[in-house]
Amino acid sequence: MKEVKLFLGPQHPGMHGNYSVHMYVDGDIIKKAYPLPGMLHRGFEKLMERRLWMGNIALIPRICVVEPDINEMVYAMGIEKLGNIEVPERAHWIRMIILELARIAIHLMSFGGIGGPTGLYTASYWSIADRDLILDIFEKITGARVYHMYIVAGGVRKDLPEGIEEEIIGLLDYLEKRLPEYEELILKNPIIHARLKDNILLPEEVVWELGVTGIGMRSAVDKEYDIRKVKPYARYDQVEFDVPFGPYSDAYTRVSYKPIEIRQSIRIIRQSLEKMPKEGPVRVKISTGSALRWTVPAGMVYPVIESARGEYGYLMVSDGSEMPYRIAVRGASYPQGLLGVEKYLPGHRIDDASLWMDTMGVCAPEIDR
Amino acid sequence: MTVDKSVFSPIRAWKYLIEKPVTIPKKLVFDTPREASDNYRGFHINDWTTCVGCGICAEICPTNAINMIEIDSLEQSTGNKPERPAIDYGRCSFCALCVDICTSDSLSMSKEYIHLSKDADTFYFLPESDGIHQIDFDKGYDRDEVSELLDLERYEIDETPIEGRNESFIEIIRGYSKEMAIAEASRCVECGVCTATCPANMNIPEYIRSVWTENLEEGVDYLYKTNPLSNVCGRVCTHTCETACVIGNRGTPVAIRWLKRYIVDNTPKEDFERVVLSNVSEKINGKVGIIGGGPAGLSCAYYLRTMGYEVDIYEERALLGGAVRYGVPEYRLPEESVKEDIEMIRKMCVNFITNTKVGRDISFEEIRNTHDAIFSGSGNWIPKKLKVINVDHKDIRFATKFLEESRDYSRDMGRMPEFEDDIIVIGGGDVSFDVARSLARLQKIKNGKINIKFIARKPIEFLAADQEEVVEGKEEGLELRLNRSPVEILVDENNKVYGVKVAKCTSKLSENGKAKTTCSEETEEIYAKEVFMSVGSDPDFEYFSKEMMENLEMDKNKIIVEENGQVKGYPWLFAGGDIVRGPDIITAVADGHKAAIGIDEYLYNREKI
Amino acid sequence: MNSMNSIYENLKSKFNILGVDYPDDMQMAIDLDEKDIHTVIVYLKSIGYTQLSMLTCVDWIKEGVFQLVYIVFNWDNGIHILVRTKLDRENPKFRTIVEIYPGAQFYERDVHEFFGVEFEGNEISYKNLFLELWDDMPPMRKDFDPQKYSDEKYAAREYKSKFISEVGGEK
Secondary structure, three states: OOOEEEEEOOOOOOOOOOOEEEEEEEOOEEEEEEEEOOOOOOOHHHHHHOOOOOHHHHOHHHHOOOOOHHHHHHHHHHHHHHHOOOOOHHHHHHHHHHHHHHHHHHHHHHHHHOHHHHOOHHHHHHHHHHHHHHHHHHHHHHOOOOOOOOEEOOEEOOOOOOOHHHHHHHHHHHHHHHHHHHHHHHHOOHHHHHHHOOOOOOOHHHHHHHOOOOHHHHHHHOOOOOHHHHOOOOOHHHOOOOOOOOOOOOHHHHHHHHHHHHHHHHHHHHHHHHHOOOOOOOEOOOOOOOHHHOOOOOEEEOOEEEEOOEEEEEEEEEOOOOOOOEEEEEOOOHHHHHHHHHHHOEOEEHHHHHHHHHHHOOOHHHHHO | OOOOOOOOHHHHHHHHHOOOOOOOOHHHHHHOOOOOOOOOOOOEEEOOOOOOOOOHHHHHOOOOOEEEEEOOOOOOEOOEOOEEEEEEOOOOOOOOHHHHHOOOOOEEEEOOOOOOOOOHHHHEEOOOOOOOOOOOOOEOOOOOOOOOOOOOOOOOOEEOOOOOHHHOOOOOEEEOOHHHHHHHHOOOOOOOHHHHHOOOOOOHHHHHHHHHOOOHHHHHHHHHHHOOOHHHHHHHOOOHHHHHOHHHHOOOOOOHHHHHHHHHHHOOHHHHHHHHHOOOOOOOOOEEEEEOOOHHHHHHHHHHHHHOOEEEEEOOOOOOOOHHHHOOOOOOOOHHHHHHHHHHHHOOOOEEEOOOOEOOOEOHHHHHHHOOEEEEOOOEEEEOOOOOEOOOOOOOEEHHHHHHHHHHHHOOOOOOOOOOOOEEEEOOOHHHHHHHHHHHHHHHHHHOOOOEEEEOOOOHHHOOOOHHHHHHHHHOOOEEEOOEEEEEEEEOOOOOEEEEEEEEEEEEEOOOOOEEEEEEEEEEEEEOOEEEEOOOEEEOOOOOOHHHHHHOOEEOOEEOEOOOOEEOOEEEEEEOHHHOOOOOHHHHHHHHHHHHHHHHHHHHHHHHO | OHHHHHHHHHHHHHOOEEEEEEEEOOEEEEEEOHHHHHHHHHHHHHOOOOEEEEEEEEEEOOOOEEEEEEEEEEOOOOEEEEEEEEEEOOOOEEEOOOOOOOOHHHHHHHHHHHHOOEEEOOHHHHOOOOOOOOOOOOOOOOOOOHHHHHHHHOOOOOOOOHHHHHHOOOO
């Protein structure tokens, strides 16, 4: 039969972000696939070299739209390591609360995102509505809903507003009540079972070949490979939480890990609220003088954290001046989004292509930068 | 999880029929608009009454969304530029860094966040306190101590300890260490408000930057562009720049004067000389005579030499420097520093003709005949007298003469001046403190104890003197008797001064921002063996001919000159410094510079004819 | 830190290491001559550094070199090793590592596109990936000025807001 060339994306309901894949199909089987990134290339790395260390906080959250806080955190950690800056205790805990709230938000969103490729739109409506409640909390803490610009080098930008603790706990209670309903709707759903079970496998060899991390890796290699566990940052070494892992990675397993991780994040936030110092400083200045003249000692460092999609890091180089010398972003979905698509998307059916992108966790903006 | 195969599972889904939806109905969205959170980063608000137009918001803006717009209805004043920020919401990322760094606390953000328009130009917006749509919204995001992006406190400078300070003429300020200087320089935000305020318009942000980047040679170059007495001005300048400094709006201003001094003190001598002397030009045909080797004359000489003119300076006293060498006491301005500055000018091949008073040792006409142009910066050396009874008594001493003697003593060029062990100083300005504090040191050295009463009409906060002077003077043991206006010098039957009779006064701020002092009938007598008076001084124009004195346009006792220092009616004569304006060194330096440019212009035009 | 010291001692006994740096207590950076890169990376992979986290490049224009940084990660001990080498900036050519880490394929393509470093043996890396129809020097090089490029290519936006004529002159 004749091969047909098909474009998936850049505008496509089953595609998260503006990302495109050229597929050559035979019948409804994909024969060849070529990723075509660059639709969201905004030159972040170059822009960062031309902005102040402080000014960059307006820029970096935009690298990943749904989970902006990881960028702020990695960037802040890099500066702190280069400058040997001790972050105040309270700031560590606030950062963890923010990061875990963000993790819940993105898991909810991608959990609902499964609605697109499967036609189960109720999931999307629910999850987007519930994510908005988290954004409300973010708005109260940081002053913005999506791009928080809150975690800064040396701590956080402002202390928590009064009474936010109760609100967070109220939200967590609500989410815990909602989670069984999500599971009922999605994980027990026959459509989901039919489409996801034993579909889109990710064997262990492929994980190592591509360098996949995050849920995809943990579900395949049966090990607790989570940066929060392997090399804890902030105060993750002082809270108890479990990371789901297993030996068999199909689309269904990977989706089913998300509510588990949400529950663990809720656990972390509850512990953080309990354990964090009730008052105290939340920020130290990274250098003397006004922000226009903040400098960071020369050096090269690779700060790394666990995002919802896996290992997320920046290679940061400073030459001691008031602007970064070079920052290179390691987006967590880089391996599966490029080489993965090219090598392992072929063989699947056309209607599974967007499912593939979703459950592998391909996030276009962090690939394009 | 497995698929739910129960027959009841469809029925269970029915419960959502009676549950509240998670989404918000459209009607509610419009009927009860959602209010943003308390620190929401919405549209900007700018309070124009506090905004100083420094432009730091535009500087920090990561998206270049802010432009400073010149506003015609606003006026330029000390520490204030007639500009206000306009924000392009096509670029703005609502990061609020502009709010965090605002030096005047004028920028903040409101809870308003909706603006709809088909016209792209409406997204370019000049915020005022009423918001983008003139609708009343609560304040949203504002800066607090945590989000602060300025460094408000000054870094400490090394000082001689207070104990024992009054026992000698050793300089009080020892200067910044390298780390501290760089830290202090990093506080600067390069707004340039100071430059407009400085009489000499020094390149202040530029030289502070060169301290920060540790490129001191470049710093020296910037200093000498507008001020050849940097060593002196790095120590005793009146620093109006620091009054203007925008960091001072919420904190302590950047220590501009001490940073200037840091550059001069820490540049290696050879480098310093190389940088300065590289500005000297080959001699051209043109000779200028300068009357008075004070700051104005020296500055004029320097810039004339950089243009290539031959320069002769006529100085009455043995040493060049004028007020900086015979007025300012050693503990504020060491002899070494003055010497270095003047030596640099001498090395530029300026002729110093000392011990030559114009009008006494050489006539003004002679100078006129042998030079193409003349600059006069002869200064104020005749003391003013208060209008009080017995003010003409022979034993009353005046600042200029005493400071001269005291300075000569401290540089080992003269005997210790004579003085009593119980003294009254009448004054209020910087010079009066120079007198009192010099006397305190001399008393301490001679007698081991200090007994000086300082009388001024105004309270501390309204004194003309620098607040530092007052504080340090008190620390050193001066007895301040403020709010007292002298009415009579008390003289006993043997014609000996024994004190001052004063009237009690009160001062308050009047509408024009100046202090208004009123004195009552109530008097008291303050006793001492000797009275020093330091209430200003007048110029000495003896050297001008009678005819010239009649023709010169004068305002009280100051000569009226053109913008470039040219004296009206005498195109070849230029003047500057205290005889034109006063009252400080930096103004004199600026006058000298302007006059040099004026002379160059005059001679160049004359040549053409 | 101790474990990193022992790793360093181990590497030092086998290879010619030009420099070492510890940016963090779970991170080590080693500098190598370009000819040693492949052997060291193969060795590191064999002792547990099974993941290539990133490959990128830094342009040290003043020194006239490109610095390649290979970041490998061992999930079991949580240590990142930054393997670095310097290439001549005038003729940046290197050999691919896709046989060792297949995941490097797109990183190499990335580095080629943004810095112009060529990786022999990875033919696909010569194809543009992110920047369609790019017509200038590789943009992440330090001597590329994006402002200038943008000024030449695109018209600047003119502001014609009403308030400017109302309250002040244009600046």
